[in-house]
Amino acid sequence: MNESSAHGERLGIVVGGSLTGGMEVKLDSATPIEEMAVGRYVVIEGQTSRFFGMITDIELGAIDQQLTITPPDIADSFIADVVTGTSTYGKLQVTPMLTISGDATSLLEGPKPVKTVPRHFSPVREASEQDVELVFGREDERHFYVGTPLDMETKVCLNIPEFVTRSNGVFGKSGTGKTFLTRLRLIGMVQKGAAANLIFDMHNEYGWEGTSEHVPNVKGLKQLFPSQVALFTLDEESARRRKVSTDYVVQIGYDEIEPEDIALLRETLNLTEPAIEAVYQLAREFGQARWLEGFFDLSTREETKELLEKLHVHESSYRNLRRGLERLKRLSFLTPRARDNSVQRILEYLDRGMHVVLEFGRYTDITVYVLVANILTRRIYDQYRERMERAMGEKVDKPHPLVITIEEAHKFLNPEVADQTIFGIIAREMRKYNVTLLVIDQRPSGIYDEIMSQLGTKATYLLDNEKDIDSVLMGVSGKSELKTVLSKLEAKQQALIFGHALPMPVVVKTREYGSTESYRELGFREAAELKRKAEEEIKDLF
Amino acid sequence: MAARIGEVIEASTGSFVAECYDLHSPPPLGSLVRTSDSEVDIFGVVCHASTESIDPGRRPVARGRDEHDEENIYRQHPQLSRLLRTTFETLAVGHRQGDNIYRYLPPRPPRVHGFVYLCEPDDVRRFTASLDFLTILLGAKEVTADEVISACLRLASCAYDDSRAFLVGAGKELAILLSSDLNRLNSVLRRIRQ
Numbered sequence A: 001m002n003e004s005s006a007h008g009e010r011l012g013i014v015v016g017g018s019l020t021g022g023m024e025v026k027l028d029s030a031t032p033i034e035e036m037a038v039g040r041y042v043v044i045e046g047q048t049s050r051f052f053g054m055i056t057d058i059e060l061g062a063i064d065q066q067l068t069i070t071p072p073d074i075a076d077s078f079i080a081d082v083v084t085g086t087s088t089y090g091k092l093q094v095t096p097m098l099t100i101s102g103d104a105t106s107l108l109e110g111p112k113p114v115k116t117v118p119r120h121f122s123p124v125r126e127a128s129e130q131d132v133e134l135v136f137g138r139e140d141e142r143h144f145y146v147g148t149p150l151d152m153e154t155k156v157c158l159n160i161p162e163f164v165t166r167s168n169g170v171f172g173k174s175g176t177g178k179t180f181l182t183r184l185r186l187i188g189m190v191q192k193g194a195a196a197n198l199i200f201d202m203h204n205e206y207g208w209e210g211t212s213e214h215v216p217n218v219k220g221l222k223q224l225f226p227s228q229v230a231l232f233t234l235d236e237e238s239a240r241r242r243k244v245s246t247d248y249v250v251q252i253g254y255d256e257i258e259p260e261d262i263a264l265l266r267e268t269l270n271l272t273e274p275a276i277e278a279v280y281q282l283a284r285e286f287g288q289a290r291w292l293e294g295f296f297d298l299s300t301r302e303e304t305k306e307l308l309e310k311l312h313v314h315e316s317s318y319r320n321l322r323r324g325l326e327r328l329k330r331l332s333f334l335t336p337r338a339r340d341n342s343v344q345r346i347l348e349y350l351d352r353g354m355h356v357v358l359e360f361g362r363y364t365d366i367t368v369y370v371l372v373a374n375i376l377t378r379r380i381y382d383q384y385r386e387r388m389e390r391a392m393g394e395k396v397d398k399p400h401p402l403v404i405t406i407e408e409a410h411k412f413l414n415p416e417v418a419d420q421t422i423f424g425i426i427a428r429e430m431r432k433y434n435v436t437l438l439v440i441d442q443r444p445s446g447i448y449d450e451i452m453s454q455l456g457t458k459a460t461y462l463l464d465n466e467k468d469i470d471s472v473l474m475g476v477s478g479k480s481e482l483k484t485v486l487s488k489l490e491a492k493q494q495a496l497i498f499g500h501a502l503p504m505p506v507v508v509k510t511r512e513y514g515s516t517e518s519y520r521e522l523g524f525r526e527a528a529e530l531k532r533k534a535e536e537e538i539k540d541l542f
Numbered sequence B: 001m002a003a004r005i006g007e008v009i010e011a012s013t014g015s016f017v018a019e020c021y022d023l024h025s026p027p028p029l030g031s032l033v034r035t036s037d038s039e040v041d042i043f044g045v046v047c048h049a050s051t052e053s054i055d056p057g058r059r060p061v062a063r064g065r066d067e068h069d070e071e072n073i074y075r076q077h078p079q080l081s082r083l084l085r086t087t088f089e090t091l092a093v094g095h096r097q098g099d100n101i102y103r104y105l106p107p108r109p110p111r112v113h114g115f116v117y118l119c120e121p122d123d124v125r126r127f128t129a130s131l132d133f134l135t136i137l138l139g140a141k142e143v144t145a146d147e148v149i150s151a152c153l154r155l156a157s158c159a160y161d162d163s164r165a166f167l168v169g170a171g172k173e174l175a176i177l178l179s180s181d182l183n184r185l186n187s188v189l190r191r192i193r194q
């Protein structure tokens, strides 16, 4: 074992602290304080075990108060060199997260949660690449490389099969890298074959290609894995304009829209409570599958008036409802009768182990997004539930795990609607029916607490609203320390990831995506190259 | 060979006094010298030097009123160099037994008439590889203790290629030892800064 890679640079020694409050580390005078950074990893060499921790704060200390009143003459570089690390010194706050014991059995078992603290004056080192690898695993058939820790080259890997057993979240301000990270995670899931994916792609970024601020465009899933990804669209015209060939055009029939779907749109369609109430009345009158058509069919004044009286619906509620529903009527993918069963088509692909991206085309309006995602998910979920229940009773296979990706998650999961929507149910029951969510949001405080706390692995980029930060870190141990770390993230491509699929919280610079090099690393080969390879193989044959 | 500069004429536990073989040529203040008590080498740091009449009852008198040149006085009165002598005092700061150097007081003071040598750069580096002896100098009762410390460090630094690094290291040691007396620390640092 090479000495320099096995041990990081020595930084200082433990001078105090507690298990709950973190360790105080006095920096050696040779350690330049300005090169320290919160979020970075250190290893504390205790007497019997090694503690793996994260720097959560950096402080300046002086041994004598007088020194701060009459500062030494540090314009003199000699005096400056002498006083740093002696009369004045740097201090780190280190939160120990895991212990790695020295003996062979514990090495095999891997890192364990900390239950004690290192003794006084234990030396503290920078974590070496090997330490990080020991904690986060190596890229292999289960571990997918998502990024590198601060100032290190080591790969931080996500345990994908573990990851998909829970619903997960990606948060952060707009433009920080949520879409890029989500795309990487999806690629990880496709590569490791751990789950089928259904992606509600609001901005047409995941399927064929996505935009980037730097490179012209980045490849979507379909380009990387053409045989494993099916591209569905709500808007054939937009796809054609973008020269994207799609596998299926989704239509939704009036009969597929249930009162609950409209209730979910109360806010975006500007509907009043009585108007929603009226929808349920209509459904009772016309039947679940017929109510919307029945409503649109009301033609004469008399007919309408008669119905309203019968259902005890107020004239103003009716007008409110009418305005709202007319907006839906204008959507071209909504038709009285869909020519095909979209849900069935999606399930067919998923059953073949493929992944489905549903592009929204020009329908980037949140109303459409919520409506369509909710309708399709509800029915797909019903199917999964049925199959799971059957699998439990009879000896048939359980359905392949399914991960559903949604953006603007707070629209589905806010406290008012979370109880009713299918997404709220999925998020809460964990993996009972082999379906989990991957939620993306820039306003996590809008998501119901109870659902936030059910998310297994969370990745958060920079957030600047206090409420959002609190919501993301809710229930996490070492919250206040992580808060400091979170607030110091860079504006882009740097995320704090923590939870279920990782042994400890980690700040990563997310893996670069969009360069030819990055596609190659993900196993992608250009057509020209494939052709050349094929030709060579043919040549070899003869 | 290290230069032999004198002989011990008075010895006690923490210090010894030596007479120089050459009048008016004591080792510089703060320099590291060495003598022995037959078994151990004893290191001392020069903390004081003086030139006086050999006979305490007879103080020298001024003789140069009519001379143009100081040197002429000694030429005219050759007996003077035998009536005067230069002595220096050192603080014992450590000792060496075999290959081991200890930076604390030797078990016994040196013998009177023990030869005193000025340490060579090699010895200086070996002895100052650890600065534990600074506590002895800091604790000395001499009013000039700070002068002795700074002179000692300045001279020792000349034995190193990177004398600044040595002085910074020494400064850090002092900053810890003098953490409760910043004024004193500052005054020493000002004397050794480079």
Ligand SMILES: Nc1ncnc2c1ncn2[C@@H]1O[C@H](COP(=O)(O)OP(=O)(O)O)[C@@H](O)[C@H]1O
Pocket (backbone or CB within 6 Å): A172, A173, A174, A175, A176, A177, A178, A179, A180, A181, A211, A212, A213, A214, A215, A492, A493, A510, A511, A512, A513, A514
């Ligand atoms: N992993 C990454 N690799 C390359 N560029 C990235 C990465 N993450 C973020 N970026 C850059 O940051 C920009 C914003 O990222 P994006 O994922 O679109 O943000 P968000 O979805 O949070 O609004 C991208 O256009 C891209 O230029």
Ligand SMILES: [Mg+2]
Pocket (backbone or CB within 6 Å): A175, A178, A179
């Ligand atoms: Mg985005």
